[in-house]
Amino acid sequence: MLAYISGILALVGVVLPLLPTTPFVLLACFLASKGSPDFADWLESHPRFGPAIEQWRDRRVVPLQAKLLACGMMGSSWLLLVFLGASGVVIVVSGIMLFSIGIYLLTRPSF
Known part of the structure; x- marks a missing residue:
C-alpha cells in the first residue's frame, strides 16, 4: 500500500512543481520490491521513471538537472x-533540513 501511495505522490510531483518526483519514485520502487513485484517491474520499465531508478540503483547517480531542480525548489520553498x-523555529529547522538534503544531493555523482 505504501508503494502505491508513493507512486501516486510521484505522479502528482510530475505536475506540481513543489512536490519532488524522484524521491517518491525511488521510495515506491523500494517498497514495491518488498511487497509488489509487478508494480516494481512496472516502475523499472517505465520510460520516465525507469532510467532514474536504474541510475540510482546501479551507480547512486542523481542527474544534474534533477539536482538543480530539487535545490532550486527547496530554496524557493524556504524563501x-x-x-x-x-x-x-520553523525557518531555522526547515532551513537546516533543506540545506542538509541539498548538500547530500550535490555530493552524489551526476553521471
Missing part, C-alpha cells in the same frame, strides 16, 4: 516560508 512570516 516562501520566510516571506510568509513563518515562525523563527
Whole structure:
C-alpha cells in the first residue's frame, strides 16, 4: 500500500512543481520490491521513471538537472516560508533540513 501511495505522490510531483518526483519514485520502487513485484517491474520499465531508478540503483547517480531542480525548489520553498512570516523555529529547522538534503544531493555523482 505504501508503494502505491508513493507512486501516486510521484505522479502528482510530475505536475506540481513543489512536490519532488524522484524521491517518491525511488521510495515506491523500494517498497514495491518488498511487497509488489509487478508494480516494481512496472516502475523499472517505465520510460520516465525507469532510467532514474536504474541510475540510482546501479551507480547512486542523481542527474544534474534533477539536482538543480530539487535545490532550486527547496530554496524557493524556504524563501516562501520566510516571506510568509513563518515562525523563527520553523525557518531555522526547515532551513537546516533543506540545506542538509541539498548538500547530500550535490555530493552524489551526476553521471
